[in-house]
Amino acid sequence: xxxxxxxxxxxxxxxxxxxxxxxxxxxxxxxxxxxxxxxxxxxxxxxxxxxxxxxxxxxxxxxxxxxxxxxxxxxxxxxxxxxxxxxxxxxxxxxxxxxxxxxxxxxxxxxxxxxxxxxxxxxxxxxxxxxxxxxxxxxxxxxxxxxxxxxxxxxxxxxxxxxxxxxxxxxxxxxxxxxxxxxxxxxxxxxxxxxxxxxxxxxxxxxxxxxxxxxxxxxxxxxxxxxxxxxxxxxxxxxxxxxxxxxxxxxxxxxxxxxxxxxxxxxxxxxxxxxxxxxxxxx
Numbered sequence: 001x002x003x004x005x006x007x008x009x010x011x012x013x014x015x016x017x018x019x020x021x022x023x024x025x026x027x028x029x030x031x032x033x034x035x036x037x038x039x040x041x042x043x044x045x046x047x048x049x050x051x052x053x054x055x056x057x058x059x060x061x062x063x064x065x066x067x068x069x070x071x072x073x074x075x076x077x078x079x080x081x082x083x084x085x086x087x088x089x090x091x092x093x094x095x096x097x098x099x100x101x102x103x104x105x106x107x108x109x110x111x112x113x114x115x116x117x118x119x120x121x122x123x124x125x126x127x128x129x130x131x132x133x134x135x136x137x138x139x140x141x142x143x144x145x146x147x148x149x150x151x152x153x154x155x156x157x158x159x160x161x162x163x164x165x166x167x168x169x170x171x172x173x174x175x176x177x178x179x180x181x182x183x184x185x186x187x188x189x190x191x192x193x194x195x196x197x198x199x200x201x202x203x204x205x206x207x208x209x210x211x212x213x214x215x216x217x218x219x220x221x222x223x224x225x226x227x228x229x230x231x232x233x234x235x236x237x238x239x240x241x242x243x244x245x246x247x248x249x250x251x252x253x254x255x256x257x258x259x260x261x262x263x264x265x266x267x268x269x270x271x272x273x274x275x276x277x278x279x280x281x282x283x
Contacts, residue, residue, distance in 0.1 A: 001083045003090040007138050010052070010091050014139060022049035026141035028132060031055040032072040033081045036176035036184040040145040041085035043173055051087040052139055059095060060106075061127025072189050091139070098134060107133045112159045112250045116152045116243055116263055117274065128153060129160050136166050143169045147176070149183050151261050151276045155250050175275075177203065183275045190271040198236040199268045202275045205230035209262055210277050218256045218281070220244035231266060240265035240272060247278055257281050 004010055017024060025044030029037050033055075044051040055078055062068040075092065082090055106126050113125035136144070146154045154172045161170055176184045181203035182196075191199055209227040217223060227242045245252055247261040256279075263276040 001079070001088060001090065003079065003092055005092055005094065006097060007093070010089070010138055013089060014052075017050050018140075023142045024048060024139065025051045026135070026139050026144045027051065027053045027087070028135055028144065028146075029053060029055055029078075030057045030071065030186070031078050032074055032186040032189070033078045034176075034184045034186065036147055036149065038081055038085050039176050040147060040173050041082060041087050043171070044143065044145050045086040047171075048143060050089070052089045052091055052141065053082050053087050054091040054093075054135055054139075056091075056093055056098065056131070058098075058127055058131045060099070060130060061124050063121055063123050066121070067187075067190075070190075072186055091135075098131065106130050107160065107164075109156050109160050109163070112248075113152070113156050115245060115250050115252060116241065117265060118152065118250075120240060120265065125153070125156050129156065132157060133160070133164070136161075136168060141168055143171055145171050145173055147174075148172050148278065149175045149185065149274065149276070151247070151263060151278065152250055155248065155261075181207075183273075185273065187271055187273060191268060195236055195269045195271065198234050199273060201231055201234040201237050202264060202266055202273060206262065206264065206275055206277055210279060213256060213260075213262075213279055213281065220252075220254050220256055223256065223262065227262070227264065231264070236268055238267040240267060 025048030027040045027044055041053060057071050059068055107129040108126040118125050158170050161168055180200055182199055205227045208230050209223045212223055212226050223244055224242050228239060231237050231239050242264050245261050247259040259280045261276055261278050265274045
């Protein structure tokens with residue numbers, strides 16, 4: 001496995017691969033990798049001739065009060081996980097490599113990025129779309145892999161790839177959870193032991209909402225109340241949002257039908273965690 005730092009190096013390597021007819025898979029990350037990231041890399045390795053993993057903490061997707069400086073970083077740890085998963089190359093650029101002086105261009109989406117995390121973090125998805133547009137242009141992958149834990153991000157990426165005619169297949173992969181149900185996240189490292197235990201309320205509350213839908217409930221507000229009431233039983237949890245939206249356009253709905261995303265964001269102490277499930281309900 002190789003680690004490269006510059007755009008020119010990546011382009012040279014990919015050009016050589018493609019001259020040999022190789023298919024290239026791509027997994028974008030912000031580092032501090034865990035089993036969720038590894039599952040994406042393994043999926044890419046199984047479906048492509050070559051796999052690139054980018055590690056880049058993207059400053060323009062963080063708001064002024066968010067955790068850019070404290071976001072966990074450990075490149076040596078990350079290199080081992082990527083190598084063990086069988087990827088071929090890590091692209092690990094400096095901020096100055098991705099955003100040269102006087103960088104002024106932003107890519108954004110309407111509608112699909114406006115609700116859920118987009119409503120709470122107004123700069124976030126513009127930063128995500130911009131950096132991914134750059135990575136897609138630099139790496140020119142055939143396929144790119146994203147986890148369902150960031151379900152709104154996955155919907156946003158699918159939309160801007162479609163709208164801007166990127167010749168890339170976007171592949172969503174299931175949430176990877178700890179044995180006790182907590183969705184794997186780099187931010188889980190912020191939790192102290194008491195908070196880590198309290199964080200289990202996210203998956204437990206979502207399970208209650210899912211059971212309610214499976215039992216026949218179609219009123220989105222009743223599902224939201226069920227999940228919210230459950231979350232509020234945990235004294236360390238502060239609900240940011242509990243929402244039911246259609247999974248393609250990320251618009252709020254009153255009646256549960258079609259493919260639906262039930263998504264939550266909850267503060268456990270000072271750490272903001274997200275989780276969700278997707279369910280398809282026939283009319």
